[in-house]
Amino acid sequence: MEHYIQRCCIQLTKNIEEIVQRGERIDVKRVFGGYTMDVIAGTAFGIEVNSQKDLDHPFVRDAAGFLSDIGTQDKYLVVLAKCFPFLLPFIKVLVKNLFQPNGFKTFVKSIQRIKEERKLDGNGNRKPDFLQSLLSCEENQTSGTDQMNVLSKVEVIAQALIFFVAGYETTASTLQYMAYCLALHPEVQDKIVCEIKEQLGDEIPTYEGVSKLKYLDSVIQETQRMYNPVNAVNRVASEEVTIKGITIPKGAGVLVPIANVMRDPEYFPEPDKFIPERFYEGSINPISFLAFGFGPRLCIGMRLAQLEMKMSMVHVLRRVKFVKTDDIQDVFKIKPGSILSIPDRVIAIKAVMRDVAATG
Numbered sequence: 001m002e003h004y005i006q007r008c009c010i011q012l013t014k015n016i017e018e019i020v021q022r023g024e025r026i027d028v029k030r031v032f033g034g035y036t037m038d039v040i041a042g043t044a045f046g047i048e049v050n051s052q053k054d055l056d057h058p059f060v061r062d063a064a065g066f067l068s069d070i071g072t073q074d075k076y077l078v079v080l081a082k083c084f085p086f087l088l089p090f091i092k093v094l095v096k097n098l099f100q101p102n103g104f105k106t107f108v109k110s111i112q113r114i115k116e117e118r119k120l121d122g123n124g125n126r127k128p129d130f131l132q133s134l135l136s137c138e139e140n141q142t143s144g145t146d147q148m149n150v151l152s153k154v155e156v157i158a159q160a161l162i163f164f165v166a167g168y169e170t171t172a173s174t175l176q177y178m179a180y181c182l183a184l185h186p187e188v189q190d191k192i193v194c195e196i197k198e199q200l201g202d203e204i205p206t207y208e209g210v211s212k213l214k215y216l217d218s219v220i221q222e223t224q225r226m227y228n229p230v231n232a233v234n235r236v237a238s239e240e241v242t243i244k245g246i247t248i249p250k251g252a253g254v255l256v257p258i259a260n261v262m263r264d265p266e267y268f269p270e271p272d273k274f275i276p277e278r279f280y281e282g283s284i285n286p287i288s289f290l291a292f293g294f295g296p297r298l299c300i301g302m303r304l305a306q307l308e309m310k311m312s313m314v315h316v317l318r319r320v321k322f323v324k325t326d327d328i329q330d331v332f333k334i335k336p337g338s339i340l341s342i343p344d345r346v347i348a349i350k351a352v353m354r355d356v357a358a359t360g
């Protein structure tokens, strides 16, 4: 898996260098989106789509259609479902009949196609990936295995879908916001580059290598604290509980506004300032950093996301420097009404080649 991510990083860096050499701004969501799509397609579904180069690959085309339509789906229904779980059966009927994203069906077909190809390949070609684990659970339906490890066909597709969206969109958004923060804070960028030189020299950034980059880690965390792609998580109260005078009855839906918690000055002094050192110095109460959620339902892809973010930033920052331009806004607006935090405009960032920046 590590070698595969390494190859995706090389393609990403090449793409960014080409844009820089053409003197254009980088649409950071687009380039990092191609990268995270390649990583999730390869590591979870075992297919090399090379979306960073081949936008006509059927998987990329179907996924892009589905993802662009997700943004147009009525997000208030999602919030309603999360706050009032008892409305779920009604909302399901509405979504199925009125609000299904257009690209949904083609994307589902795409996943079914991959499933069928796997089955035709037979047992000899089993791949050690997420899709294979799902398919094994589907096979268990017929073998009478304990119900914990059994999934229906619909559940397999649903899990594959959520895994893809969760794995692609969140990591691409975080990398987009990180490039933006680095352009605004050149001193932070310089510190990362120094750390890379000190800890890795010119080595390929392996899993072990990037685990030494503590400052880079803090910068990623601080980016997530300020601009986490997921604004809120939800839970159902398993028992009645009273917190700070408010009683939550058993069975109630609870929306945890993680974006607000991570901007609360009680937990993060001067919350609107970008200060990676607050994580570096290790004085944070871990339960107040909720970027990946908390507890038994913590994001299952956290380790993969951290690895791909660190590896890609090492590759990219060795070659280019993100630059602050006069038109870069200190604050941008987030589109309202979504659980995902999506900026209201494309973030386009100038960058220069690092060897040119050093001599110029």
Ligand code: HEM
Residues within 6 Å of the ligand: 040, 044, 162, 163, 166, 167, 168, 170, 171, 174, 228, 229, 230, 233, 234, 290, 291, 292, 293, 294, 295, 296, 297, 298, 299, 300, 301, 302, 304, 305
């Ligand atoms: C920076 C990147 C990412 C962020 C910020 C993020 C954030 C989150 C958050 C906040 C949750 C909800 C956790 C909770 O309810 O406590 C979650 C769940 C989940 N994430 Fe991620 N995630 C990221 C990357 C990924 C990746 C790369 C994958 C797949 C490989 C992934 C797959 C999932 C799945 C499947 C769930 C549902 C887990 C469950 O309900 O048990 N995520 N993620």
